[in-house]
Amino acid sequence: VQTLHDILIGPFAEFGFMQRALAGSVLLAISACPVGVFLMLRRMSLAGDAIAHSVLPGVAAGFLLFGLEILPMTIGGLIAGLLMALTAGAVSRATVQKEDASMAAFYLISLALGVLLVSMRGSSVDLIHVLFGTVLALDANALWLIGGVALVTLCALAVFWRALVAECLDPLFLRSVSNTGPVVHYLFLVLVVLNLVAGFQALGTLLAVGLMMLPALAARFWTNRVWTMCVLAVAIGIAASLAGLLVSFHFALPSGPAIVLACGAFYVASILFGTRGVARGRKRYARHRTA
Amino acid sequence: MKTVRPLALALTSISVISLPASAQEKLDVVASFSILGDFASQVGGDRIALTTLVGPDSDAHVYQPKPADAATMTKADIVLTNGLGFEGFLERLTRSSEAKATVIEVSKGAALIEAEEDGHGHDEHGDGEKHAEQDDGQYHGATDPHAFQSVPNARVYVKTIAEAFCTADAAGCDTYKANAAAYDAKLDQLDKDIRAAIAAIPQGRRTIITSHDAFAYFGKEYGLTLLAPVGVSTEAEASAADIAALVRQIRDKKASAIFLENVANPKLMEQVAAETGIGIGGALYSDALSGPDGPASDYISLMRYNTATIADKAGS
Numbered sequence: 042v043q044t045l046h047d048i049l050i051g052p053f054a055e056f057g058f059m060q061r062a063l064a065g066s067v068l069l070a071i072s073a074c075p076v077g078v079f080l081m082l083r084r085m086s087l088a089g090d091a092i093a094h095s096v097l098p099g100v101a102a103g104f105l106l107f108g109l110e111i112l113p114m115t116i117g118g119l120i121a122g123l124l125m126a127l128t129a130g131a132v133s134r135a136t137v138q139k140e141d142a143s144m145a146a147f148y149l150i151s152l153a154l155g156v157l158l159v160s161m162r163g164s165s166v167d168l169i170h171v172l173f174g175t176v177l178a179l180d181a182n183a184l185w186l187i188g189g190v191a192l193v194t195l196c197a198l199a200v201f202w203r204a205l206v207a208e209c210l211d212p213l214f215l216r217s218v219s220n221t222g223p224v225v226h227y228l229f230l231v232l233v234v235l236n237l238v239a240g241f242q243a244l245g246t247l248l249a250v251g252l253m254m255l256p257a258l259a260a261r262f263w264t265n266r267v268w269t270m271c272v273l274a275v276a277i278g279i280a281a282s283l284a285g286l287l288v289s290f291h292f293a294l295p296s297g298p299a300i301v302l303a304c305g306a307f308y309v310a311s312i313l314f315g316t317r318g319v320a321r322g323r324k325r326y327a328r329h330r331t332a
Numbered sequence: 333m334k335t336v337r338p339l340a341l342a343l344t345s346i347s348v349i350s351l352p353a354s355a356q357e358k359l360d361v362v363a364s365f366s367i368l369g370d371f372a373s374q375v376g377g378d379r380i381a382l383t384t385l386v387g388p389d390s391d392a393h394v395y396q397p398k399p400a401d402a403a404t405m406t407k408a409d410i411v412l413t414n415g416l417g418f419e420g421f422l423e424r425l426t427r428s429s430e431a432k433a434t435v436i437e438v439s440k441g442a443a444l445i446e447a448e449e450d451g452h453g454h455d456e457h458g459d460g461e462k463h464a465e466q467d468d469g470q471y472h473g474a475t476d477p478h479a480f481q482s483v484p485n486a487r488v489y490v491k492t493i494a495e496a497f498c499t500a501d502a503a504g505c506d507t508y509k510a511n512a513a514a515y516d517a518k519l520d521q522l523d524k525d526i527r528a529a530i531a532a533i534p535q536g537r538r539t540i541i542t543s544h545d546a547f548a549y550f551g552k553e554y555g556l557t558l559l560a561p562v563g564v565s566t567e568a569e570a571s572a573a574d575i576a577a578l579v580r581q582i583r584d585k586k587a588s589a590i591f592l593e594n595v596a597n598p599k600l601m602e603q604v605a606a607e608t609g610i611g612i613g614g615a616l617y618s619d620a621l622s623g624p625d626g627p628a629s630d631y632i633s634l635m636r637y638n639t640a641t642i643a644d645k646a647g648s
Contacts, residue, residue, distance in 0.1 A: 055576075056575075056576055056579055057606075058579070058603050058604070059572060059576070062572070175599070177600060177603065178599035178600040178602075178603050179603075180606070286572060289571050289573065290572040290573050290576060291573065292573070293572075293573035293574065294571050294573075295571050299571075
């Protein structure tokens, strides 16, 4: 029992930075994983990645002007991400181009602009730190930011739950009963950007998407119900954060990749053993409640 | 950190430090990073046209060369590099620019030390593998490349540079030799001053923490023990185990102060400082000079600034 305590509880009891890393990643999982579920249900799993890359120029501009300060980098990333996501959404609603295509175009432009801005600094060491934030360096400000984003996300999900589910699963039905479709769509994009910007503090812009999408994708193998899927995704996200941090502690591995790889392990296990995975997925061929 | 990174530096990654052109043909010298640039201009004076690739406050470990750098390399007579894998970008750049310049590794002849595997403690060295790895300077991690952080090594660098200039430009040899000798005298004085300053720190407080192992040579030369959470290169990402080990070491009262660097992310060190209640001693200059208005605009002021910062914090 003593050794188990040392392995599981010891690191967090002894070190404040481990507590903050856990608190940050758990808050992030609670907030980002349900958003990931909705991204997946809308068939926008890769859009998260695109949006994550598109925050780079904003973060870079904030960094260029104010140095490694949380607030300017966050606000910059938020503006760039929102601008990109909303423009891409608007183009897809106003023209023949589908959202995946317009998003691909805008994120590539945005990413190139970001790399250009970071390089203007003359040093690229900082690009590495923008791309790979470190969960071990979370301070009180970063935790407040992640906590605030989690609160906003959960409130928004609670208020717009029915509209979001309808917009994902049956947009035509939503259009026939109400005209909130576009509003809900844009609001959802705002939530995605918010969560990615909170995530890059902890995991960097490249890996923040991992904690958002992988638990959601894993949860899909266990259930058809959206509500259950969200709860399961959050549980997987929290378990992976804990496992990743402990592995990082005991085996001296970098923390960010360890957390995302733990999410990946849950995903692979879900493919193999999930009730809708390779083992039993074929039985329920006829049911088609979710996308 | 903001004070050592003024915005004005944003575009100065290539700084051309040359006096107005005179009638004579100047020696085109490329220095890989700012500290070598300073040595070269001390030795060459106005007989050389100097270009420094990695400018002030930038990290040579992860520098991305620009097309202008390749153009500079192509017309250079001499390229000065630290070697030992310090400038990861340089070998590729030399090849791609098809430079015909003589490439001088100025760390040749300096007293080198092995890189730490994990950066915790500097007490034991296995001498067995030392000789096998010493020749293999290309691989970062075999030998610690930051040799310029000890003044005796800097004097070797200056001597190597003067010899290289003499070979390339025999007419100016006397000037180079004289400049090098004058600069060497200053370095000698600097060395004595640093030893005196460190000697004034009480024995029990001569352990400090920096964010990467750039100061191993400084520590070894002047009798300081240095701890760092990340290995020799700034490219590595710290693991939870590294940070935990560092926090434990500080808690055991082993370290007296924690210092940041001008080229690294300060956030992690600030967290360790908050965790342990140890003070942040300020920023040290490791692999790059500061801008012209900063406190470490040349090598001698860099070493004096670092020494004063350490002595001030650890000595009190």
